[in-house]
Amino acid sequence: MTQPNLVTSFDRQMMQRCLTLARQALGKTAPNPLVGAVVVQAGEIVGEGFHPQAGQPHAEVFALRAAGDRAQGATMYVNLEPCSHYGRTPPCADALIAAGVSKVVVGMVDPNPKVAGSGIARLQAAGVEVIVGVEEADCQLLNEAFVHRILHQRPFGIFKYAMTLDGKIAATTGHSAWVTSPPARSLVHQLRSSCDAVIVGGNTVRRDDPLLTSHGLGHDPLRVVMSRTLNLPLEAQLWQTQEVATVVFTQPLVNPTMQHHLQKQGVEVIELSTLTPAAVMSDLYDRGLMSVLWECGGTLAAQAILENAVQKILAFVAPKIIGGVTAPSPIGDLGLTEMTNALTLDRVTWQSIGMDLLIEGYLKR
Numbered sequence: 001m002t003q004p005n006l007v008t009s010f011d012r013q014m015m016q017r018c019l020t021l022a023r024q025a026l027g028k029t030a031p032n033p034l035v036g037a038v039v040v041q042a043g044e045i046v047g048e049g050f051h052p053q054a055g056q057p058h059a060e061v062f063a064l065r066a067a068g069d070r071a072q073g074a075t076m077y078v079n080l081e082p083c084s085h086y087g088r089t090p091p092c093a094d095a096l097i098a099a100g101v102s103k104v105v106v107g108m109v110d111p112n113p114k115v116a117g118s119g120i121a122r123l124q125a126a127g128v129e130v131i132v133g134v135e136e137a138d139c140q141l142l143n144e145a146f147v148h149r150i151l152h153q154r155p156f157g158i159f160k161y162a163m164t165l166d167g168k169i170a171a172t173t174g175h176s177a178w179v180t181s182p183p184a185r186s187l188v189h190q191l192r193s194s195c196d197a198v199i200v201g202g203n204t205v206r207r208d209d210p211l212l213t214s215h216g217l218g219h220d221p222l223r224v225v226m227s228r229t230l231n232l233p234l235e236a237q238l239w240q241t242q243e244v245a246t247v248v249f250t251q252p253l254v255n256p257t258m259q260h261h262l263q264k265q266g267v268e269v270i271e272l273s274t275l276t277p278a279a280v281m282s283d284l285y286d287r288g289l290m291s292v293l294w295e296c297g298g299t300l301a302a303q304a305i306l307e308n309a310v311q312k313i314l315a316f317v318a319p320k321i322i323g324g325v326t327a328p329s330p331i332g333d334l335g336l337t338e339m340t341n342a343l344t345l346d347r348v349t350w351q352s353i354g355m356d357l358l359i360e361g362y363l364k365r
């Protein structure tokens with residue numbers, strides 16, 4: 001369906017504009033994708049829009065509204081295939097046809113195999129010219145969590161950690177504030193604003209008393225704690241739930257007094273018969289979440305990796321050395337005994353963030 005020979009640099013520029021518009025709703029659209037749309041008439045932008053959140057109109061509808069009569073005979077750019085089914089809103093493919101749009105440039109097809117291509121087919125059947133696959137890699141990247149959720153019926157898991165040059169995430173005492181410098185920490189706040197939930201284990205709450213918000217940089221993710229013992233502090237930043245919600249997952253009948261104490265402060269407490277990363281991800285999927293940021297220590301991280309709850313790794317490496325034979329490292333025991341069995345990453349990139357290094361990649365499965 002892709003016709004790269006017909007794609008101009010103007011098309012690519014307009015698709016990038018769609019992605020910029022879509023990003024305005026980062027972290028707010030779950031379970032829906034991030035979508036931006038631009039209407040162009042005679043080389044000029046006459047309407048723009050993005051999907052702000054689930055239940056609101058789709059990006060195409062906002063862009064068509066803004067364009068008004070000038071949508072007639074225009075080209076619509078949109079980073080995801082227009083929908084063709086009745087969801088909470090009528091199909092966008094029909095709205096485009098009704099508005100008289102003559103050409104639609106699509107970044108990527110709908111990842112849901114059951115509907116993939118049907119919006120495009122509907123447009124083509126109505127005589128609309130369709131080009132697919134413009135800036136596709138960037139479109140896929142922006143919606144990687146949405147795609148993963150659709151294909152695997154699980155949220156997309158990102159494991160982020162910060163370690164010293166000698167591979168430690170804390171000193172032998174457990175003290176860890178701070179491994180990286182301010183620019184890296186600010187990037188983590190941004191990352192949180194693009195995620196739907198952030199998870200830590202009980203030990204991280206006891207040792208670090210983290211806040212786990214975006215520090216005003218944008219949307220705040222749901223804060224999630226996994227604790228088997230509920231041996232947690234009575235006072236913690238995570239229990240202040242007036243502005244940002246917190247959920248604590250535990251096991252049945254554990255420490256009812258603490259459960260009650262947490263609930264009184266507005267913390268939701270969920271008992272799972274088996275408290276595992278996979279079971280928590282399943283619950284978060286049922287809540288409609290798309291992207292989950294694991295900010296836990298090595299014990300929980302190892303379990304999350306073993307249970308396929310982590311797809312992407314973000315490792316910050318700080319140019320400092322703390323030493324300590326028992327100082328914790330980012331990932332606990334995976335049961336691997338030979339280096340030849342090491343988990344490997346693909347699509348690896350690295351960049352410097354202030355003094356620190358950020359390595360990103362995807363776990364190969």
Ligand SMILES: NC(=O)c1ccc[n+]([C@@H]2O[C@H](COP(=O)([O-])OP(=O)(O)OC[C@H]3O[C@@H](n4cnc5c(N)ncnc54)[C@H](OP(=O)(O)O)[C@@H]3O)[C@@H](O)[C@H]2O)c1
Nearest residue numbers: 161162169176201202203204227228229296297298299300
């Ligand atoms: N530099 C960094 O990027 C970074 C990030 C996070 C943490 N840290 C450091 O890491 C240390 C804590 O490491 P940690 O490995 O103990 O991390 P953790 O994030 O506290 O995870 C372990 C805890 O998770 C809970 N848990 C619930 N279900 C579990 C399951 N199925 N498997 C394993 N754990 C489960 C347990 O809490 P209960 O004991 O309450 O039952 C357990 O103690 C701290 O020193 C902290 O400062 C550093």
Ligand SMILES: [Zn+2]
Nearest residue numbers: 058083091092
């Ligand atoms: Zn739509």
